Amino acid sequence: MQATAEIQMVPIGVGVSVRNEVRRVVEILNSSGLIVETHASGTNVEGELRRILRVIEDLHEMLHAQGSMRLISFIKLETRTDKTPTLAGKRL
Amino acid sequence: MQATAEIQMVPIGVGVSVRNEVRRVVEILNSSGLIVETHASGTNVEGELRRILRVIEDLHEMLHAQGSMRLISFIKLETRTDKTPTLAGKRL
Amino acid sequence: MQATAEIQMVPIGVGVSVRNEVRRVVEILNSSGLIVETHASGTNVEGELRRILRVIEDLHEMLHAQGSMRLISFIKLETRTDKTPTLAGKRL
Amino acid sequence: MQATAEIQMVPIGVGVSVRNEVRRVVEILNSSGLIVETHASGTNVEGELRRILRVIEDLHEMLHAQGSMRLISFIKLETRTDKTPTLAGKRL
Numbered sequence: 246m247q248a249t250a251e252i253q254m255v256p257i258g259v260g261v262s263v264r265n266e267v268r269r270v271v272e273i274l275n276s277s278g279l280i281v282e283t284h285a286s287g288t289n290v291e292g293e294l295r296r297i298l299r300v301i302e303d304l305h306e307m308l309h310a311q312g313s314m315r316l317i318s319f320i321k322l323e324t325r326t327d328k329t330p331t332l333a334g335k336r337l
Numbered sequence: 338m339q340a341t342a343e344i345q346m347v348p349i350g351v352g353v354s355v356r357n358e359v360r361r362v363v364e365i366l367n368s369s370g371l372i373v374e375t376h377a378s379g380t381n382v383e384g385e386l387r388r389i390l391r392v393i394e395d396l397h398e399m400l401h402a403q404g405s406m407r408l409i410s411f412i413k414l415e416t417r418t419d420k421t422p423t424l425a426g427k428r429l
Numbered sequence: 430m431q432a433t434a435e436i437q438m439v440p441i442g443v444g445v446s447v448r449n450e451v452r453r454v455v456e457i458l459n460s461s462g463l464i465v466e467t468h469a470s471g472t473n474v475e476g477e478l479r480r481i482l483r484v485i486e487d488l489h490e491m492l493h494a495q496g497s498m499r500l501i502s503f504i505k506l507e508t509r510t511d512k513t514p515t516l517a518g519k520r521l
Numbered sequence: 522m523q524a525t526a527e528i529q530m531v532p533i534g535v536g537v538s539v540r541n542e543v544r545r546v547v548e549i550l551n552s553s554g555l556i557v558e559t560h561a562s563g564t565n566v567e568g569e570l571r572r573i574l575r576v577i578e579d580l581h582e583m584l585h586a587q588g589s590m591r592l593i594s595f596i597k598l599e600t601r602t603d604k605t606p607t608l609a610g611k612r613l
Contacts, residue, residue, distance in 0.1 A: 350537035
């Protein structure tokens with residue numbers, strides 16, 4: 246099933262700046278095969294729902310592996326059966 | 338990896354009342370094997386991250402199968418490596 | 430206009446534990462005059478929309494005043510005109 | 522206090538398409554005096570926290586006035602005291 250999503254990873258306890266972690270998130274998303282659009286409050290992606298969920302699992306694992314002790318991700322997932330959901334279709 | 342999560346499914350276009358859909362979400366979560374705590378703005382769950390993500394995929398598929406044409410899910414996922422995250426541990 | 434809401438304050442950079450900040454959030458909400466229900470992923474409140482928004486402003490100001498340098502709040506606000514929204518009415 | 526925010530308004534019960542409501546949200550935000558950046562999962566804004574919260578109240582009132590019976594808004598608010606938060610500063 247095709248989906249669009251917004252993903253924001255918030256590392257808790259690495260310090261006031263989380264720029265390195267956000268950069269790593271975008272690198273992982275860019276190499277995921279998903280369509281990726283970054284913005285100031287997260288990253289929008291488009292692709293197979295299962296693939297998106299798998300990448301979210303990878304993000305948690307990879308950021309922990311790089312030293313983040315606590316992570317909260319805020320995710321919006323959208324699916325629809327009347328037409329294929331796309332990021333392009335959600336722009337005005 | 339163990340995780341806690343909040344899941345809220347919002348069906349778009351089924352009408353002003355979404356009670357049937359919310360009931361179905363809670364049924365699916367209750368039969369998922371995850372620890373489940375419902376509240377007024379979603380359902381909190383605790384379990385394996387991979388299992389939680391798989392159940393989220395099921396929720397989208399099962400609600401579409403029951404007639405919802407458009408679904409947005411709002412999800413918070415929390416993981417940590419300094420101790421095992423639990424719903425009980427997040428209560429004051 | 431009456432509303433229900435979920436409020437979660439995430440302090441960035443105070444350390445892996447944010448228990449003191451969460452405790453302070455609940456204290457402020459409990460003294461706000463709003464109906465308050467805490468849970469593992471935030472606090473649900475019920476009351477006048479304007480009052481809720483004012484309390485959210487207070488939360489940011491008061492947590493900064495106590496030493497949090499960076500705050501992200503995740504908020505869900507619900508209003509409806511067909512009936513009065515209540516936390517009780519959103520429980521199954 | 523200066524803030525950045527993400528605002529997504531979800532009208533429940535107006536139908537599967539919510540394009541008219543989203544268009545109205547962007548019009549209201551564009552005339553708010555805030556800095557506004559639309560994307561596929563919401564609209565990012567920058568300005569005074571109090572002004573942002575006031576505009577969120579307006580959005581609920583104006584969309585109800587135009588016929589939406591039920592509204593959920595999903596909001597992220599960010600403030601920091603170490604430097605002025607800006608949308609530009611949150612881009613990689």
